[in-house]
Amino acid sequence: MGKMIRAAFVGLGMVVAGASAAHALQAGGVEVGSLETGSVVGQPFKELTVDVSFYAIEIGEMKTWYPPMTVIDFKTRPGSPVLLKVTNKATAEHGFQLSSTATDRTTPTVLDTKLVLKPGETQYIGVPISDLFYSAGTVLEYRCHLHPGHVGGKLLMLK
Numbered sequence: 001m002g003k004m005i006r007a008a009f010v011g012l013g014m015v016v017a018g019a020s021a022a023h024a025l026q027a028g029g030v031e032v033g034s035l036e037t038g039s040v041v042g043q044p045f046k047e048l049t050v051d052v053s054f055y056a057i058e059i060g061e062m063k064t065w066y067p068p069m070t071v072i073d074f075k076t077r078p079g080s081p082v083l084l085k086v087t088n089k090a091t092a093e094h095g096f097q098l099s100s101t102a103t104d105r106t107t108p109t110v111l112d113t114k115l116v117l118k119p120g121e122t123q124y125i126g127v128p129i130s131d132l133f134y135s136a137g138t139v140l141e142y143r144c145h146l147h148p149g150h151v152g153g154k155l156l157m158l159k
Contacts, residue, residue: 030113031126040081040126048126051077052155053085054142056094056117063090064151065142073158074129082132084125088117095146098125098155100137114145132157 031040038045055066072082086096099112111131115123132140138159143152 032115032123035124038124041128045083045124045126048083050085051082056088056090058090065153068153071156079129082127087122088119091119093118095144097145098140098142100140
C-alpha cells in the first residue's frame with residue numbers, strides 16, 4: 001500500500017513538472033519590434049542590453065547571415081530576457097528565422113520565430129529565458145526562410 005501511494009505521488013509530481021514546463025514556454029512568448037516600442041515579458045527593449053547582433057550581408061554573390069556562429073554563456077549572464085538585434089545590410093529583402101534544431105517543430109517546447117526585413121531595416125527580437133531553456137536542445141539555427149540557398153548560422157547556448 002505504501003509503495004502504491006509513493007508511486008502515485010511520483011507520477012503526480014512528474015505530471016505537474018511537465019505541465020509547468022509547457023506553461024512557462026507559452027507564458028512568455030517571443031516578441032518582435034523596434035527598440036523604442038518593443039517589450040518582452042513586461043520589460044521594454046530599450047532597457048535591455050543587446051546580447052547578439054545578426055546582419056544579412058552579401059559577400060560577392062553569396063548571401064549570408066553574419067556571424068555564422070554565436071555563443072551566449074548563461075552561466076555568466078544575468079537572468080533577464082535575451083535581446084537580439086537583426087539588421088538587413090543587403091540590397092534585397094531577407095527573412096530571419098530562429099528555430100530549434102529539433103526535427104519536430106510542432107511541439108510546444110520548440111522555439112520558432114520568423115520575420116522579414118527590408119533593405120536597411122533593423123528589428124529586435126526579445127526572447128524570455130524560459131522559452132530558450134525549454135526549447136529542445138542547446139543549439140538554435142538562424143537562416144533566411146525566404147531564400148533556402150542563403151547561408152545561415154547557429155546560436156549555441158551554454159547553460
